[in-house]
């Protein structure tokens with residue numbers, strides 16, 4: 001099964017590039033930029049990655065990205081992940097990035113965008129990988145700031161596929177960001193939002209009704225409301241479910257009790273992603289392997305999950321058709 005999962009062309013729709021920063025690269029960049037880390041070694045950093053909840057993780061996530069200062073750092077961050085993912089059979093990544101987390105530290109949007117876009121261009125030329133760009137906004141910061149950053153990003157609007165909404169979910173409902181998402185729609189950008197990870201099922205409905213999103217990131221708490229499940233089923237809205245992330249952030253107790261099988265039983269449009277692979281114990285392949293072990297799914301099940309993801313990926317139609325043809329050619 002592991003060999004099959006490695007060779008299966010895989011698509012991930014939910015990946016925070018800053019969450020792909022492995023401790024080894026974090027130390028290298030800290031040294032390069034003269035930044036002090038609160039850890040003495042890579043092992044000490046890894047040992048600290050034990051989280052009580054989403055906020056506990058976010059504290060270390062924002063601290064970790066403090067080593068990203070220059071265009072080259074953002075390029076190195078993204079290329080490091082793209083190469084690793086490509087070796088594991090990932091063929092497309094929709095990449096979230098958090099400009100506000102960098103602007104706050106005095107790192108300009110030009111530095112962030114040029115580093116990430118250079119890595120995307122190189123990956124698309126030299127690796128068998130396509131990359132979608134999702135500019136994410138921090139829901140625990142003011143809505144006006146998000147709108148200002150979207151306006152500031154005008155030189156890059158044509159390089160973006162979508163906007164997203166992430167960071168601390170509780171007490172920061174989608175309704176806070178109606179103006180931001182309306183503006184993004186006006187600009188012709190697709191819209192996605194984290195909802196129903198730690199927040200209630202009602203946030204999923206808000207994201208659909210008020211933000212007009214085409215995907216729900218996580219969404220697993222939809223199961224707490226039959227109405228929300230029915231809505232997701234009727235619309236076949238994609239859920240980007242991140243099993244190892246949910247275990248790591250204690251959204252579920254253990255993988256064996258993860259609601260993924262229940263979501264599939266309800267006929268929902270489920271996909272699998274890694275979220276923040278450097279912090280949650282593995283990338284997209286590891287998430288596939290863990291699901292195979294926990295749920296005993298067969299090869300067709302994984303083929304179907306990746307078909308769901310390919311159909312929704314932010315990529316060109318020819319690339320989508322090429323990837324779907326490759327997936328369908330795999331003998332299960």
Ligand code: HPA
Nearest residue numbers: 016166167168194275276
């Ligand atoms: O899992 C997550 N949830 C919300 N915000 C995030 N930002 C990075 N990862 C996450």
Ligand SMILES: [Zn+2]
Nearest residue numbers: 016166217275
């Ligand atoms: Zn996420």
